Amino acid sequence: MRLAQSMVFLVLVFLLAAPGWSQNPPRAQGNPEMGLPNASLGAGQLVVRVRSMGGLMLQVPASVRIFSNFNTYQKTSSTIDNAQAVFESVPVGEYVVEVRAPGFAVANEEAALWLPNSTTYVYVDLRLERAAGSTAAPSGLPLLTPKAQKELEQAATALRANDLKTARQHLNKVRKLAPGHPDVAYLEGILFLQQNDAAQARVFLERAVNIYPEHAAAQSALGTLLFQQNDCAAAIAALEKAVQLLPQSWVPHHILALCHLRAASLQKARAHTERAIETAGNRAPELRLLRARVFLAGKEFEKARQELAAFRSQNPAHPALAEADRLLAALNAELTPKRTSPAGETPLPEALLTTPLPELTRSGPRRWAPPSLEDAQPVFSKAVSCSMDAVFAGTQRRAVALTANLERIAASERIEYAELDKDGKRRNIEVGQYHYLVSIIEVRPGILSVEESRRPVKRVMEAPRMTSRGLVALALVFHPYYAGDFEMRCEGLTEWKGQPTWSVFFQQRSDRPSRIHTYATGHGQVPVPLKGRAWITAGSFQVLRMETELASPIEALRLDAEHLVVEYKSVEFKSRNTRVWLPSNAQFYAQFKGRRYFHEHRFRDYMIFAVDLAHTEGNPKQP
Numbered sequence: 126m127r128l129a130q131s132m133v134f135l136v137l138v139f140l141l142a143a144p145g146w147s148q149n150p151p152r153a154q155g156n157p158e159m160g161l162p163n164a165s166l167g168a169g170q171l172v173v174r175v176r177s178m179g180g181l182m183l184q185v186p187a188s189v190r191i192f193s194n195f196n197t198y199q200k201t202s203s204t205i206d207n208a209q210a211v212f213e214s215v216p217v218g219e220y221v222v223e224v225r226a227p228g229f230a231v232a233n234e235e236a237a238l239w240l241p242n243s244t245t246y247v248y249v250d251l252r253l254e255r256a257a258g259s260t261a262a263p264s265g266l267p268l269l270t271p272k273a274q275k276e277l278e279q280a281a282t283a284l285r286a287n288d289l290k291t292a293r294q295h296l297n298k299v300r301k302l303a304p305g306h307p308d309v310a311y312l313e314g315i316l317f318l319q320q321n322d323a324a325q326a327r328v329f330l331e332r333a334v335n336i337y338p339e340h341a342a343a344q345s346a347l348g349t350l351l352f353q354q355n356d357c358a359a360a361i362a363a364l365e366k367a368v369q370l371l372p373q374s375w376v377p378h379h380i381l382a383l384c385h386l387r388a389a390s391l392q393k394a395r396a397h398t399e400r401a402i403e404t405a406g407n408r409a410p411e412l413r414l415l416r417a418r419v420f421l422a423g424k425e426f427e428k429a430r431q432e433l434a435a436f437r438s439q440n441p442a443h444p445a446l447a448e449a450d451r452l453l454a455a456l457n458a459e460l461t462p463k464r465t466s467p468a469g470e471t472p473l474p475e476a477l478l479t480t481p482l483p484e485l486t487r488s489g490p491r492r493w494a495p496p497s498l499e500d501a502q503p504v505f506s507k508a509v510s511c512s513m514d515a516v517f518a519g520t521q522r523r524a525v526a527l528t529a530n531l532e533r534i535a536a537s538e539r540i541e542y543a544e545l546d547k548d549g550k551r552r553n554i555e556v557g558q559y560h561y562l563v564s565i566i567e568v569r570p571g572i573l574s575v576e577e578s579r580r581p582v583k584r585v586m587e588a589p590r591m592t593s594r595g596l597v598a599l600a601l602v603f604h605p606y607y608a609g610d611f612e613m614r615c616e617g618l619t620e621w622k623g624q625p626t627w628s629v630f631f632q633q634r635s636d637r638p639s640r641i642h643t644y645a646t647g648h649g650q651v652p653v654p655l656k657g658r659a660w661i662t663a664g665s666f667q668v669l670r671m672e673t674e675l676a677s678p679i680e681a682l683r684l685d686a687e688h689l690v691v692e693y694k695s696v697e698f699k700s701r702n703t704r705v706w707l708p709s710n711a712q713f714y715a716q717f718k719g720r721r722y723f724h725e726h727r728f729r730d731y732m733i734f735a736v737d738l739a740h741t742e743g744n745p746k747q748p
């Protein structure tokens with residue numbers, strides 16, 4: 126960090142060009158022709174699980190074929206119990222999985238098997254097939270022009286910063302460019318919600334789901350609004366759709382439980398409460414208050430008391446403690462003799478049936494950054510065990526391929542800078558557009574270097590004063606040169622945006638130097654130990670998302686907290702006939718010297734170049 130003339134220059138650097146270990150670094154192993162099935166390297170098992178809409182298990186038989194793009198290898202099987210097909214003795218390599226089922230469109234998914242005697246799980250989601258002669262629009266969100274997409278993103282950014290005036294300006298522009306797009310209607314609805322205009326918010330949220338019924342965020346927001354308007358029948362319809370589209374979201378389950386609690390459908394209320402708690406994990410301890418409400422409604426008073434006592438003892442500083450006290454008061458009142466209904470039953474306190482838990486009220490506290498890795502643990506499947514060896518082998522191969530294929534890439538980059546107040550609202554916002562160039566090269570055996578440059582699109586623009594470097598290379602945590610610096614464990618099978626993924630947690634080892642993350646200051650480089658979590662595709666071992674934070678505060682920098690989120694997308698380079706996963710966006714949060722900062726990067730229009738133009742063919746060099 127540098128402090129000059131009262132201005133903070135915050136520079137986040139991910140450096141891979143660092144002194145090597147005193148011992149020889151680990152070498153990448155395996156077949157140079159990385160995707161070619163090779164029986165001499167051994168064989169394993171490929172398990173294909175087929176799902177229908179909403180992530181539900183397919184109820185009809187399906188034909189599953191696996192084949193290689195590198196040779197004539199292929200096998201075909203049919204799904205059996207649990208809608209899965211099992212392929213034995215599959216040679217190590219990369220494959221395409223093709224699934225056909227009556228009434229559904231043909232689906233394809235990538236898969237990879239990197240360790241002999243291991244099992245790779247592939248999850249394939251099917252979509253309904255369009256009827257012959259149908260004029261209905263194909264499934265999927267309608268596309269936007271680049272200009273409309275830019276205006277929509279700026280509107281969303283302004284809404285997140287609670288800058289409603291700017292959000293309205295961008296929405297007015299995008300409405301002219303794409304008047305019938307569901308995202309436009311959805312953001313209009315969110316804008317009216319933030320303006321406390323529930324009537325108009327409902328109009329636009331209903332418009333969004335009428336245009337595109339699979340708009341999960343709109344269905345969830347609409348269901349919550351309808352519940353608040355005491356229209357539980359309509360709320361349940363919207364929220365059940367949201368649950369199908371967002372199987373890993375606990376919020377619609379929470380509101381569904383409240384809807385059924387209000388209607389005295391205690392069995393359904395209990396089921397959705399348990400599902401919300403299971404899905405949220407440690408992210409929402411206040412859901413135990415919802416469980417206590419269900420116990421109270423079912424007159425299971427001792428269970429309710431135990432639940433409330435457990436919440437109070439385990440969360441002594443939680444903002445929902447007042448809610449727990451209110452429920453305890455309701456419990457005590459319930460046990461006190463009072464008037465009864467004509468049927469001779471004590472009526473349920475209305476307070477138990479009307480109010481969502483505090484985290485959904487706009488008056489509640491807001492976090493200035495995403496929850497910590499410990500507080501936001503994913504929900505894991507209990508039916509599938511995770512093999513760290515198999516997951517690491519596949520992810521390591523992808524990391525090696527990244528360095529082999531990307532000598533030099535360019536992209537268009539949009540960066541937003543802001544300071545954050547205590548509630549997480551953005552202020553002093555700056556936005557810049559840049560030409561971005563990055564190269565990953567091996568400077569010597571065991572050492573990779575990431576070199577980056579940014580050039581403003583307009584000459585009048587200044588260079589970025591806050592910048593994150595090395596976002597492209599963050600996934601090289603799994604590279605054999607650097608993986609030894611971290612302790613890693615596979616936590617289990619979860620989902621990210623509906624796609625099955627392995628969750629891998631990693632943390633800097635105390636007996637190894639921190640070489641991945643560094644802060645550049647006026648007095649030199651300060652290494653910063655990291656811990657993080659990666660979401661890795663279950664079948665092909667591509668990194669979809671990574672989150673990192675400080676392993677501990679850095680007193681020398683007065684750096685109290687930091688959180689980085691990077692999402693990756695598949696980018697096809699036709700000139701190389703290759704597909705690589707590269708960052709699509711990244712958000713960085715930091716608390717430095719008592720002040721909070723945020724910046725966001727968005728990448729598009731990737732291009733690839735060769736450093737050595739004479740070397741255009743051949744297998745990628747292995748480290």
